[in-house]
Amino acid sequence: MxxxxxxxxxxxxxxxxxxxxxxxxxxxxxxxxxxxxxxxxxxxxxxxxxxxxxxxxxxxxxxxxxxxxxxxxxxxxxxxxxxxxxxxxxxxxxxxxxxxxxxxxxxxxxxxxxxxxxxxxxxxxxxxxxxxxxxxxxxxxxxxxxxxxxxxxxxxxxxxxxxxxxxxxxxxxxxxxxxxxxxxxxxxxxxxxxxxxxxxxxxxxxxxxxxxxxxxxxxxxxxxxxYNNPASTFVAQFIGSPPMNLMNADNLILGVRPEHIHRDINGYPASVVTCDYHGADTIIEVELHDFDQQRIKLRHPGHLTLVPGSAFPVSWEKQYEHYFSCSDGQRINAPQTHSTHQTTTSEMTHVQAL
Amino acid sequence: MKKLNTLYAWLLLLPALVLLVSFTHAPTILTVWDSFFFAGRAGQPARFAGTENYLLMLEDEVFWQVMANNAWYLIGTVPTSIAIALMMALWVNSKLSGRSLLRLAYFTPTILPMIAVANIWLFFYSPEIGLFNKILDAVGADPVNWLGDPDWALPSLMLITVWKEAGFFMIFYLAALQTINPELNQAATLEGSSRWNSFRRITFPLLLPTTLFVMVNAVLNAFKLVDHLFILTKGGPNNATNLLLYYIYENAFSFFDTHYAATLTVVMLIMLMLLAAIQFGWLERRIHYR
Structure with missing residues (x-):
């Protein structure tokens, strides 16, 4: 006190x-x-x-x-x-x-x-x-x-x-x-x-x-x-530009910030929707084929010119995932720190159990 | 081409020019011209009088009385009605219930025709059945012959004018108050400024353009008053309420001395111009215009 x-x-x-x-x-x-x-x-x-x-x-x-x-x-x-x-x-x-x-x-x-x-x-x-x-x-x-x-x-x-x-x-x-x-x-x-x-x-x-x-x-x-531990989907979307991507996944809302998503040949298959050049980086909007064609934005350093529709597989590290409840938008996993890196799998099962 | 443009310009100006010349400039010049002549009699043309009319005027006791009356009338009505208007506007502008009704109530004297207003006040002032004397009677005071007593007649008229003008001027102050950003007063309040200090240092200076406008109008109105006098006193008793414009009217249309009336009119014109010039010159320099 x-x-x-x-x-x-x-x-x-x-x-x-x-x-x-x-x-x-x-x-x-x-x-x-x-x-x-x-x-x-x-x-x-x-x-x-x-x-x-x-x-x-x-x-x-x-x-x-x-x-x-x-x-x-x-x-x-x-x-x-x-x-x-x-x-x-x-x-x-x-x-x-x-x-x-x-x-x-x-x-x-x-x-x-x-x-x-x-x-x-x-x-x-x-x-x-x-x-x-x-x-x-x-x-x-x-x-x-x-x-x-x-x-x-x-x-x-x-x-x-x-x-x-x-x-x-x-x-x-x-x-x-x-x-x-x-x-x-x-x-x-x-x-x-x-x-x-x-x-x-x-x-x-x-x-x-x-x-x-x-x-x-x-x-x-x-x-x-x-920024790192938004308490709800509202906070996640209000802080950061472009805001955190929110996706519906297994009765949960999955959130990933655009700067944590990168191109990965072995990642989720996706295709380009739009491509916005901002000088220092390019904001790319992609459609995720494994997630009901939901659209997410990612921040890619430098200048990229991509034809809409071209393949752009993406992935992100588990430590950057945020989970929110579908019903009230509140955060449901424990606040993450960078040291929890290795425990993502168990965290995932914990979330699934919920 | 340039000549044609000039022609167009004059043609476009023509309607306004005709009206302005025939109803403002020409009568003014004719009035000044007339004031230098005596009236012609029995078919003879008017005689040139030089400054004779003006010299007569200076010896006219009624003229001096009328001027004195007008000065008292001006001093008595202008500051009072402006002060009351400002106070009413500040009050009506604040957050209180039923303020639109209050605003309407204050504005009513301005909506009513002057003749109707004069008749209402005639009832208030009448010696036997009048409202004011009834009240005096109720508290045991002696009745006053408001409009018949030379000492009371002019103050009684002044009261009517203040009553009528304050509501009208309030509307201008109210409009001006509503253009002042309320955050200015909030900022002043937060800085520890008292209400009086905020009024003196912020509200009042920002209202100065309105004050100038209202003051010029109030002064003009003080000289333009005729209609009340018709109904209430006809300038009496013994010229106690005779004001300059009413005296001009009497000379022109009761005594049929249009040349003397013209002389008085010239004096009035010069006075009004001087007053307006003083007010603008004095206030203009210290006013902040947005």
């Missing part, structure tokens, strides 16, 4: 419903000091609602939120000592960059000399020194994003919330900002709760991912844990 004592934020049994439909329920998670936690899920899964309840912008029907051991469930947003970056950035359009960043410090009546020194630090950190007197309308999307980030950093709040902060940027900028955001978070030791629907963002930045679907937490853990 040492984890409980050091938890920065602790969310317990949080529930929120609108007009008799559960928006979110049974939300339980903890964030430790300095941790980067990502709330991940498809649109409408309740991740933003959860974030807003932590921020105090929405009221939970039941459950509690504790920050540094203090119950903040019913505190007004301004008294929670949180910083937040909004998806729209929520910059004040009539105020200059400097005034935007200092808004919170002014509202909290921080002494002027502290305001100025913190402002100087933060603009240097996010590279905004040349734009202090501009209005948000004179800035690019990436610069606006930095202002929003600076406004959240300058508060030096114990917990910083971010609601899809990178979703309005173009792909190139988004990649750069991901690395930069992660670097800033590490450097300042910020505790971050970050909401996104983009699994690449979650995988590349998070210490801990909390994956949500239909208002409930489906699985939480490190990016590796979610």
């Amino acid at each position: 040492t984890e409980l004592a050091t938890a920065k934020l602790s969310v317990k049994a949080l529930r929120r419903s609108y007009d008799n439909t559960h928006a979110v329920s049974d939300i339980d998670f903890q964030i430790n000091q300095g941790e980067f936690v990502v709330l991940l899920g498809p649109s409408g899964c309740g991740k933003s609602t959860t974030l807003k309840m932590v921020a105090g912008l929405e009221t939970p029907c039941s459950g509690s939120v504790e920050l540094d051991g203090r119950d903040i469930t019913h505190l007004p947003p301004g008294k929670r000592q949180l910083a937040m970056v909004f998806q729209s950035y929520a910059l004040f359009p009539h105020l200059s960059v400097a005034e935007n960043i200092l808004f919170g410090l002014k509202a909290r009546r921080t002494p002027a000399d502290i305001q100025q020194s913190r402002l100087a630090d933060v603009v240097a950190l996010v590279n905004l020194s040349d734009h202090l007197h501009k209005k948000p309308s004179q800035l690019s999307g990436g610069q606006c994003q930095r202002v929003a980030l600076a406004r959240a950093i300058v508060a030096e709040a114990p917990l910083c919330l971010m609601d899809e902060p990178l979703s309005n940027l173009d792909a190139k900028l988004r990649n750069d900002m991901r690395a930069e955001l992660r670097a800033i978070q590490r450097r300042l030791g910020m505790t971050l709760l970050y909401v996104t629907h983009d699994q690449v963002e979650a995988m590349s930045m998070a210490d801990q991912i909390i994956l949500m679907n239909q208002g409930e937490i489906v699985q939480s853990g490190s990016p590796q844990a979610l």
Whole structure:
């Protein structure tokens, strides 16, 4: 129970419903000091609602939120000592960059000399020194994003919330900002709760991912844990691109990731359906003749040009197989590690027995 | 080819131009022209008067009283109706049950015809059976002759104007409030900003373009008021409620002194233009337009 004592934020049994439909329920998670936690899920899964309840912008029907051991469930947003970056950035359009960043410090009546020194630090950190007197309308999307980030950093709040902060940027900028955001978070030791629907963002930045679907937490853990041991078919398909292949096999669902499938003359007979060149690799979709012509995708390094219909036998190692129940999609074999390599046969019989 | 294009351009402009010239520019110029003449009598043409009409105006006691009335009317109605409109809009914009009904209720004074409005208020104000005097009577206070007492007549009219204009201006403020991203206020709240601080630093500055528009309209309306006066006071008692436009109307159509009416009109035009210029010049510089 040492984890409980050091938890920065602790969310317990949080529930929120609108007009008799559960928006979110049974939300339980903890964030430790300095941790980067990502709330991940498809649109409408309740991740933003959860974030807003932590921020105090929405009221939970039941459950509690504790920050540094203090119950903040019913505190007004301004008294929670949180910083937040909004998806729209929520910059004040009539105020200059400097005034935007200092808004919170002014509202909290921080002494002027502290305001100025913190402002100087933060603009240097996010590279905004040349734009202090501009209005948000004179800035690019990436610069606006930095202002929003600076406004959240300058508060030096114990917990910083971010609601899809990178979703309005173009792909190139988004990649750069991901690395930069992660670097800033590490450097300042910020505790971050970050909401996104983009699994690449979650995988590349998070210490801990909390994956949500239909208002409930489906699985939480490190990016590796979610990738290597998906708890259900939903997790298996949500994490990874292209997602894990799922095949119906003997009243079970068999899952294999595309990068674990390779060409093998002695493998399962299959034929090419489509062939997508991605530069570093080629995504090939094949039809498996032994599995009712089910289609799976595989990742093949380099450039391959294949005529649809041509033979492309494939195989994968048993250690990369995942099994899920046909009825509820839950994982049914024990979590695999790489050392279980030799025991695949016995594992298979175990599965068959089930 | 270029000449033909120019011809087309003028032809396309012609309908608007004809209307604008014949109903706006020509009457304005004619009014200015008329103000420099005396009325002709018994078949004789009008005599040139030079600035004589303007000098007469400066000696006209009623003119000065009318100007003073109008100034009080302006000071009394414009800030009050704008402030009330803003407060009502902020309230109606918040999440409360039955707010669409409330919005409609506030807008009703604007939908009602001015003449009907004046008749309703005539009932409120009448000395014997009026609602206000009934209330005064009930609490044991002396009745007031609202529209008949020179001290009370102008404030009574101002009350009607505020009642009518606040609802109209509220609609503009409400529309403007709904274009403000609610996340701005959420962000401010999270930063520890009080409601008053958020209003002062965010909402109000973002509403300034609307405030300018509403203010220019309120000032214009303060000078354009005629219809209430017809029904309620006819400028009386003893010119206590006589406003500039009503005085112009009296001169033109009751006293048939169109040249003096033209003189007063020119004064009014110049004043309105000056007021609009001041408001735009002063506010424009500090407004953030999206």
